[in-house]
Structures are given as structure tokens and as C-alpha cells.
Amino acid sequence: VADLASIPCRACGAEAADAEPRYARVQDAGPPLGRFETRLVQCRGCGFVQVSPRPTPAALARHYAEAGSASGAVFRETGAGSRHAALAARRVRFVRGALAGLGASGALLEVGCGRGDLLRELAPAGWRAVGLEPSPSAAAHARAAGPAVVEETLERTTALSEAFDAVVAFSVLEHLDDPGAAADRLAALCGPGGRIVVEVPDTRRPFEGVAEFFAFEHLSHFTPHTLARLFAARGFGLIALERDAEHSGIAAAFHRGPAVVETQDDRDDAARAIADYAARRAELEHTLAERLAARIAEWRTAGARVGVYGAGVHTRFLFDLAPLREAAVALLDGDPAKRGCRILGLPVHAPEDAGALELDAVVLSSRAFEDEMAARLAPFAAAGGEVVRLYR
Numbered sequence: 444v445a446d447l448a449s450i451p452c453r454a455c456g457a458e459a460a461d462a463e464p465r466y467a468r469v470q471d472a473g474p475p476l477g478r479f480e481t482r483l484v485q486c487r488g489c490g491f492v493q494v495s496p497r498p499t500p501a502a503l504a505r506h507y508a509e510a511g512s513a514s515g516a517v518f519r520e521t522g523a524g525s526r527h528a529a530l531a532a533r534r535v536r537f538v539r540g541a542l543a544g545l546g547a548s549g550a551l552l553e554v555g556c557g558r559g560d561l562l563r564e565l566a567p568a569g570w571r572a573v574g575l576e577p578s579p580s581a582a583a584h585a586r587a588a589g590p591a592v593v594e595e596t597l598e599r600t601t602a603l604s605e606a607f608d609a610v611v612a613f614s615v616l617e618h619l620d621d622p623g624a625a626a627d628r629l630a631a632l633c634g635p636g637g638r639i640v641v642e643v644p645d646t647r648r649p650f651e652g653v654a655e656f657f658a659f660e661h662l663s664h665f666t667p668h669t670l671a672r673l674f675a676a677r678g679f680g681l682i683a684l685e686r687d688a689e690h691s692g693i694a695a696a697f698h699r700g701p702a703v704v705e706t707q708d709d710r711d712d713a714a715r716a717i718a719d720y721a722a723r724r725a726e727l728e729h730t731l732a733e734r735l736a737a738r739i740a741e742w743r744t745a746g747a748r749v750g751v752y753g754a755g756v757h758t759r760f761l762f763d764l765a766p767l768r769e770a771a772v773a774l775l776d777g778d779p780a781k782r783g784c785r786i787l788g789l790p791v792h793a794p795e796d797a798g799a800l801e802l803d804a805v806v807l808s809s810r811a812f813e814d815e816m817a818a819r820l821a822p823f824a825a826a827g828g829e830v831v832r833l834y835r
């Protein structure tokens with residue numbers, strides 16, 4: 444059982460009791476946290492949405508230290524035309540736009556640079572790129588490709604003392620226990636004429652798939668207004684805002700000074716979006732559970748060998764939804780790092796092994812990556828294998 448604690452509003456400091464419940468769902472975090480109810484609450488004072496109660500920072504650190512929990516991604520096809528490639532191109536374009544006019548040289552820091560795939564492209568020509576990444580293996584990978592990488596977390600970094608011309612953080616703020624303290628750190632790392640660029644999931648556009656959009660790892664749920672206020676409180680005004688409907692994201696750029704782009708109080712929109720999401724997701728789960736149960740019964744009768752594409756969070760949710768675990772003999776995953784591992788009690792193989800494993804059918808676990816997964820299984824399908832799409 445997870446170690447949970449109720450917390451005050453991380454945006455305005457209002458007491459834990461001064462918040463409206465907005466959403467609740469039992470999630471299985473895998474070991475060591477296990478199953479617990481994730482609750483979203485909205486502050487009555489400022490409208491900020493956050494998870495409370497939540498696992499303590501120490502409990503979360505143990506969660507992230509577990510190899511099986513470390514990656515929420517089932518699929519990272521980075522080739523031309525892929526979803527990840529499109530997202531990367533969008534991020535680079537937004538950052539370049541935010542840095543326009545800053546000059547021919549400068550220093551850019553990417554907080555949470557991971558394996559450094561984007562870091563090399565983010566800095567304009569003539570700029571120096573520096574990464575901050577707490578994972579030793581990811582940092583080593585990024586460093587091997589050239590950029591300087593400091594192996595620390597944003598909260599604890601002491602090695603970075605310089606002021607950067609650009610401080611960039613994609614998919615970072617929502618994971619941190621105290622986004623205010625994180626914003627303080629970003630502000631401190633940003634030089635006088637510099638820019639801060641952040642991207643967070645858009646609470647007003649939750650994407651419903653079998654994997655929970657409001658996953659417990661996301662502790663803060665921002666809207667354009669609550670994000671703008673977080674930085675405004677630190678003297679940083681919003682200069683550019685982009686809402687990416689396809690990836691349910693908000694990208695925002697800030698400078699030290701007054702806002703150029705205004706936002707309106709959007710707390711009611713957030714509350715409505717969460718309620719609509721809850722209803723749509725319940726319906727989706729019901730449909731998927733029924734469809735899967737019927738197929739699982741057929742597979743069992745026929746003695747079919749079934750694989751599931753995706754050794755990650757989507758499959759974990761699918762196993763929760765229907766007795767697919769009992770019908771499955773293997774997992775397939777595009778991530779080479781997962782091959783040879785046992786995840787969710789099943790061996791993980793490459794998608795190209797579907798034929799060699801003599802599978803009769805492969806279930807595609809992810810909605811967002813369904814097309815890419817199906818494309819990768821085209822040879823398997825051509826040889827008579829059944830590719831099971833859940834979403835259409």
C-alpha cells in the first residue's frame with residue numbers, strides 16, 4: 444500500500460481541506476507502490492488542480508528507481524513521420540520561436556533532457572547546449588552524443604551556477620512534488636534577458652485511451668492560466684502560448700517582465716473537461732472490456748497463442764480491464780532495452796518476432812500509437828497473423 448499524504452495547494456498554499464474533489468480512480472502503480480486511489484482536487488482559492496493525497500516524495504523516488512516503472516512509454520518509434528518525430532519537430536519550432544531575437548550566441552539548458560535526442564536540436568546554431576538529467580544511463584547516452592550533461596535533479600542541482608539564455612523543460616513540471624519550488628529554480632537559472640520554455644499536459648484536453656491520462660505520476664494538472672500564474676508570481680510574463688490538441692499539451696514561453704499574452708481564469712473549463720473525460724473514459728472501458736472478453740473466450744476455445752504489443756502502462760491497464768493476461772503468452776515492444784526482460788509476468792520480444800513466436804494474434808495496447816504498431820506488424824499480418832485493433 445502506497446504511503447499517501449494530503450497536501451496544501453501547491454500553487455497558492457491554501458489548506459488541503461479547501462479543495463473540491465474532481466476525479467478519483469484506483470491505479471495500479473506496480474511494485475513498490477501497488478494499487479491506490481488517485482484523486483484529483485481543485486483548489487477553491489485559485490483553481491489549481493493537483494493530486495491529493497499523493498505518494499510521499501520518498502515513495503515516488505522508490506517508484507522511479509524500479510526499472511519496470513521508469514518508462515511510461517510503450518513505443519518510441521522516432522523515424523520520419525512518427526508521432527514522436529512530429530512532437531519533437533513541434534517542440535524545436537516552438538523553442539526557436541521563443542528565442543527569436545536573442546542573438547547569434549547563447550547557452551541553452553534543457554531540464555530533464557533524457558537521452559538527449561532533442562537537446563542537440565534545440566539550441567540554435569552558435570549556441571551551447573547543456574542538459575540536466577538525473578538518470579545516470581540517460582545522462583551517459585546524452586553526453587556521448589556531445590552536449591554537456593549534469594547528472595542532477597532540478598530541485599537539488601548545485602553544479603549549475605551560470606545564468607542561461609534559455610531554460611527549457613518538457614514534461615517535467617507535472618511530475619514534481621512542488622512546482623512552485625521548481626519554477627523558482629527555473630527562474631534562478633534564467634539570465635536577465637533569458638527565456639523559460641515549458642511544456643505540460645493540457646488539463647482542458649485530456650486524451651482518453653486505456654492508459655489513464657491523469658496518471659498518478661502527474662502530480663500537478665495545469666491549464667494555460669494556472670501555468671501563467673505560476674511564473675507571473677516569479678516576475679515572468681507569458682510571451683507565447685501554444686496548445687497542441689494532438690498531444691494534449693500546452694507549450695508556454697516566458698520572459699522576465701510583463702506578459703505579452705494574457706490568459707483568462709479557466710478553472711470552470713478545467714472542472715468541466717475532467718468531468719467529461721471521466722464519462723467518456725468509463726464508456727470506452729466498458730466497450731473495450733466487452734470486446735476483449737468476447738475475443739479472449741474465442742482464443743481460449745481455439746487454444747490460440749496471443750501476444751500483446753506494448754510492455755508498459757497501456758498493457759497494465761488492459762490487464763486490469765479484462766482477463767487478457769491469462770490468454771497472453773508474450774509481450775512485444777519496440778524498445779530494445781526491454782527485450783529479454785519479463786514485464787507484467789511475460790517475456791518481452793521485438794515486434795518482428797511475432798512470427799517466430801508462432802503467435803496467432805497480437806493485441807495493440809496503445810491508442811495513440813495504434814497505426815505505428817500496426818505498420819510494424821505488417822509482415823506478421825501479411826503472413827496470416829491477426830492484428831487486433833482495439834480502438835477502431
Ligand SMILES: [Zn+2]
Nearest residue numbers: 452455486489
Ligand atoms: Zn490554490
